Amino acid sequence: MSQERAILVAYDGSEIARRAVSWAIQLAKALGAKLYVLYVVNVPPEVRAFLTAGTILNEALKSGMKVLEQIKPDLDKEGVRYDLVVEIGDPGEKIVEFADKINADLIVMGHRGLSGIKKLLVGSVCDKVIKCSNRPVLVVK
Numbered sequence: 555m556s557q558e559r560a561i562l563v564a565y566d567g568s569e570i571a572r573r574a575v576s577w578a579i580q581l582a583k584a585l586g587a588k589l590y591v592l593y594v595v596n597v598p599p600e601v602r603a604f605l606t607a608g609t610i611l612n613e614a615l616k617s618g619m620k621v622l623e624q625i626k627p628d629l630d631k632e633g634v635r636y637d638l639v640v641e642i643g644d645p646g647e648k649i650v651e652f653a654d655k656i657n658a659d660l661i662v663m664g665h666r667g668l669s670g671i672k673k674l675l676v677g678s679v680c681d682k683v684i685k686c687s688n689r690p691v692l693v694v695k
């Protein structure tokens with residue numbers, strides 16, 4: 555039996571990322587794929603060292619889940635199979651790593667996100683994923 559298709563959408567709570575989620579939902583439905591919605595709690599490396607199994611880690615995971623819960627109604631309404639995933643670390647790196655872990659057929663993300671800095675063609679997280687992942691990336695505007 556062939557492996558189930560998987561689509562990864564990166565969500566940071568921004569309006570553009572929400573549009574990326576809408577696209578990912580429609581694609582998952584059309585392809586019969588499972589959707590993984592990933593939010594990365596951006597914790598700088600020097601702070602990460604203190605994030606041992608304690609309360610701070612739990613708080614970070616909880617705050618991440620809150621961000622993902624914003625889009626739960628959209629996902630439930632569309633009846634698509636999905637998982638909500640929170641990771642902690644560098645967003646670009648974690649998105650690339652997680653896509654490999656689930657063997658994603660496609661990564662969907664916004665061209666910009668929360669910072670919305672317009673100097674570069676795309677935001678820095680988007681840029682890193684396009685450069686570092688060898689998987690197809692759909693950049694939603």
Ligand SMILES: Nc1ncnc2c1ncn2[C@@H]1O[C@H](COP(=O)(O)OP(=O)(O)O)[C@@H](O)[C@H]1O
Pocket residue numbers: 564565566568570571574592593594595596645662663664665666667668669670671676677678679680681
């Ligand atoms: N912390 C994050 N967790 C998950 N996805 C993210 C995160 N940060 C950014 N993204 C994804 O990358 C896209 C582009 O964001 P980004 O490159 O950070 O641009 P900006 O500099 O405007 O914030 C977002 O629309 C979202 O899909």
Ligand SMILES: [Mg+2]
Pocket residue numbers: 566667668669670677679
């Ligand atoms: Mg950003």
